[in-house]
Amino acid sequence: MTANEQGAGETAIQGPRKPKTARGKKTRAKILRAAEECFGTLGYHQAGITDITRYAGVALGSFYSYFSGKEDAMRELVREMGYNLRAHLAQNVAGATDRVDAEVRGLRAFLEYIRDHPWMYRILQEVQFVDEAVYREYYDTFSEHYARLLSEATQAGELRPGNNQVRNWALMGMGHFLGMRFALWEQDVPMDEIIKTMDDLLRHGLARSDQ
Amino acid sequence: MTANEQGAGETAIQGPRKPKTARGKKTRAKILRAAEECFGTLGYHQAGITDITRYAGVALGSFYSYFSGKEDAMRELVREMGYNLRAHLAQNVAGATDRVDAEVRGLRAFLEYIRDHPWMYRILQEVQFVDEAVYREYYDTFSEHYARLLSEATQAGELRPGNNQVRNWALMGMGHFLGMRFALWEQDVPMDEIIKTMDDLLRHGLARSDQ
DNA sequence: AACCTATATGAATAATGATTCATGTTTCAT
DNA sequence: ATGAAACATGAATCATTATTCATATAGGTT
Known part of the structure; x- marks a missing residue:
């Protein structure tokens, strides 16, 4: 019985609702986009509900028509972002010749995505301190997809035998x-240089004499 | 002219001061340890100054005798942690046979450190949203040390040629x-397994056929 | 037109918690 | 012993803000 439920015979005077008309959908969307902007630039704690609604061009109370509170909007944003990013990556990895190629294409797509959605990064990181479960959910979901790909590649004999779960998290960390350093903080190293370096690392490792 | 200055002829009625006696040093330390505990378990925003001073066993006002505010204590903690961690790593990496061996020893020491100092992780991550400059400073400092080591190893012919700055950040990310997944969230994979996997990855890469 | 539901509004509420400061206590050099 | 500097105290201040709710408007159906 969460605050978000919308059962038919609901007795609650008011509460967050799913929009039922086009007007409602539009308003909710405006608020969500405004929340993204505000959380992204001001940070979760600095951003007030008034900032969000002012930016969205709606009244303060309208926020609570669609979200049960500040945390709720944050959660929603993170889920949305996870979904979008996964779609973007899947699209860009299609057509890779082998697993390492797929990794490298994925990395490039990821860096480009961060560059084009600089707020996503901050929001995702900050949700860790707002609702840790959502943060874990994000990475666990990501990791599940990833683990499947790696294990398929191993089965196909493309990868060296090894613990793919560990590799999985190592790759996400990379x-x-x-992304943080070269797409967000400073874009002082050309994308191709980054990709080339990582391609070499993933194909041959770091060590010179390879035996 | 920061609030923290302690010039001789200071006219400020009161303000944060460096402790000048043994008693003062002890109190300041108690407060800092309490802040670590509170920030670590409750999080920066959830933790109140009253929580910190109660835990430290001192009066509320004593907090402001040694810190200019909540942020100041956070900053201090992060600097302290960076210093301690670097010392711990340097100690554990000494005696490595080659650069990859050093990487792997460093990783093991790092994972052990996180396991033994679970709060460090949270505090370091959260400072990103409290004072981003301190967060960057932490990683930039780390990165500087790191870059020197990698470039020396390259000069010595131990590493494949490549962009060490990029590798640097990739390795920190790993x-x-x-650490987050296997030392903090879940310790379901034995340390040796992690180390073995990463040793293989850094020595040979991911790809099976290596040409 | 009458009516119902969904949607929109923003002043008022209510709780919180960081910081200040006037006062009291301890330490220690002389 | 004594005075001054360092240290300790916690009630009071002050500002901030998430959330509620009573009321108003819009859209569409009969």
């Missing part, structure tokens, strides 16, 4: 930090 | 995520 992407995360490369 | 460590970060492996």
